[in-house]
Amino acid sequence: MTLKTLLCAATALTLSAGFAQAQDKTLTISAYAFAQDEFSEILYKPFEEKCGCKVVVETGNSVERLAKLEANKDNPVIDMAVMSTADAMAASRNGLIDTVDTSKLTNFDKLYDVAKDPNGDGMSVGYTFYATSIVYRTDKMKIDSWADLLKDDIAPHIAFPNITTNQGAPALYMLGKALGSDNPDLQVPIDAVSKKAGDIVTFYVKSSQLVQLMQQEEIWAAPIGRFSWAPFTKLDLPLAWATPKEGQTGGMNVMVVTKGSKNRDLALEFMDYWLSTEVQTKLATALVDSPANSEVKVSDEVANNITYGAETAKSLTLLPASVSLDNRDAWLAEWNAKVGQ
Amino acid sequence: MFQNRTEALALALPAAVFAAVVFLVPVALLLSEGFKTADGWTIQAYIDFFSMPLNQAVFLRTLKLGLTVTLAAAVIGYAAAYAIVTLPASSKGKMIGLVVLPLMISPVARTYAWIVILGRTGIINQALSAVGLTDGPVRILFTETAVFIGLLQLFLPLMIISLISALENLPRDAVPAARVLGANWFQVFWKVILPLSREGLIVGGTLVFTGSLTAYITPAILGGSKVLMLETLLYQQVTVANNFVSASIIALILIAMSFAANILLRRIASARSAK
Secondary structure, eight states, X not given: OOHHHHHHHHHHHHHHHHHHHHTOOEXXXXXXXXXXXXXXXXXXXXXXXXXXXXXXXXEOOXXXXXXXXXXXXXXXXXXXXXXXXXXXXXXXXXXXXXXXXXXXOTTGGGBOHHHHSTTSSSSOEEEEEEEEEEEEETTTOOOSSGGGGGSXXXXXXXXXXXXXXXXXXXXXXXXXXXXXXXXXXOHHHHHHHHHTTTTSSEEESOTHHHHHHHHTTSOSEEEEEGGGOHHHHTSSSOEEEOOOTTOOEEEEEEEEEETTOTTHHHHHHHHHHHHSHHHHHHHHHTTSSOOOBTTOOOOHHHHHHSOOSHHHHHHOOOOOHHHHHHHHHHHHHHHHHHTOO | OOSSHHHHHHHHHHHHHHHIIIIIHHHHXXXXXXXXXXXXXXXXXXXXXXXXXXXXXXXXXXXXXXXHHHHHHHHHHHHHHHHHHTSOXXXXXXHHHHHHGGGGXXXXXXXXXXXXXXXXXXXXXXXXXXXXXXXXXXXXXXXXXXHHHHHHHHHHHHHHHHHHHHHTTSOTTHHHHHHHTTOOHHHIIIIIIHHHTHHHHHHHHHHHHHHHHHOOHHIIIIIGGXXXXXXXXXXXXXXXXXXXXXXXXXXXXHHHHHHHHHHHHHHHHHHHHHO
16 A cells, blocks of 8 residues: 555545544434425424434334334434324333423423323323314215215215224224214224125225325225325315214324433424424425424415314314224224124 | 366355345245244244134135136237247237237336226226126226236236247147147147147246235235235235234245245146156
8 A cells, every 4th residue: 555545545534533523413313204305304404404413314114113113222223203192102111212301392382282292191292183084075975974984875985994004993983983882992883894895995005095096986985184185185076074073083193202312402402393383384384294383373275284273183082092002903803804804 | 067066166156145145044034933932933823823714815815816817827828829929020029029018017007007997987897888788887996806907917928928938949830730630729739739838837827826926016006905915914914013923924825835836837737748
């Protein structure tokens, strides 16, 4: 090796060491793969500038992400994660997450009450929620109750969410309520659906598929989350969002901090920024996430496409996370035995 | 070809190591999941798996669809391949090009096209009601029929190509000779064409059967969760139930079914040629 190459190598090493130091402050988060371009623009990049740190995002479905948290339990890589309330409860039971120190969240008081501590264990803070109801063709039917979905003339024209989707259990729960059963074992609604399983067009897994099915007149109605509503409004069809007499259901996504994370303060700073009126407004306007911050103001047009407002937040019948978590395997087994075949 | 075996082995070594590290070892680790328990090795997980009615139904459905798709592909494939090899060289190339063309289109795009074609307002339903065969739209989408059609279209080219290469080696006079000697078309196929093209059938049949068993996109999109197959069940077990034991059992079943199909096809073909 000549002196020249040696010098070059030494310079490169020194430079990279300096670079590594500047990037030392790194926040690693675990998030849904959904809308990452928008999140990067609205949330990650502005936060990086603000904190002078680097945000590393690991994405995947909830099962993969929870498995990863579990695998790195003793030496956590992830500093904060976002997930469903049921997954947050699972993570809490497995000792993967810590109490959120809400005194460090300046925007905490602005949150809707339902979002402040959704699981009641102090381990999570809600950052977005959504309503789940029924999109339907007004020229073909009228939906006043969740039970209308199983009527003889309607069932052959609906897509129902599979139990494996986030909409599955809440929709079944509301159907159960309409049929007079409040039991979280969901036996009554699963039985009712199984009797119509042959008629029902499909048990959908991805809501993105429904727009095409609606356009092709394959289906006339389907229970969906409000976040999937926007593309339906672009179809040239008489479609409405049902307000069944049993109410609407829905779900909430929460933020958690991992136990043993070395960047706790940075994680809380990031969460606070995410919950700020500014960021929540931008995310709502981009139709990415409905706001959990009550100070967010959006146009009527945006409001119509998301789940918005104090009244809506209060009116949703949400399945408690513990119920979802404790019954998940039993629901899947029951569903597979009765409907899946 | 080589001066000694060492030289040949040395050349094969990198590929063998690569295959062992990235394929054999992970597959062995994955499959061992299904036999491992805290107390040692057992096949209890397999007994439990097959005792569940849903798993039995999904297994039988997968087997049935795999077999019917392979059978249909063989019947259509023989007719098409025979027609193509008898064409003059110039049109033969064009026809083979047409057969291969669908393989160049993404299976996702192809499968989505089927949603449009098989739907209530699709071409098939329009045609059926136009000729007066049906009163209203017939449901095809999200049924086994839809999955069958999708899989057949997906894998038929593989069967046709395998059979074309086999039939091209068929002596040109074999079929006319059999006809002159008084064989009917069925006898010509059974006693002349099939024994002479068995390698093509084995390769094509294994590709189509294995492909049908392990296809994910087509059954997921055209069948949905109403027509669960082993592959879609495997996905559900991993992503929803986080049940890696069931998933590894399904993986082993799929591998075993593919091997069984290959052995069976070999048997059938060699039994024919032995006569």
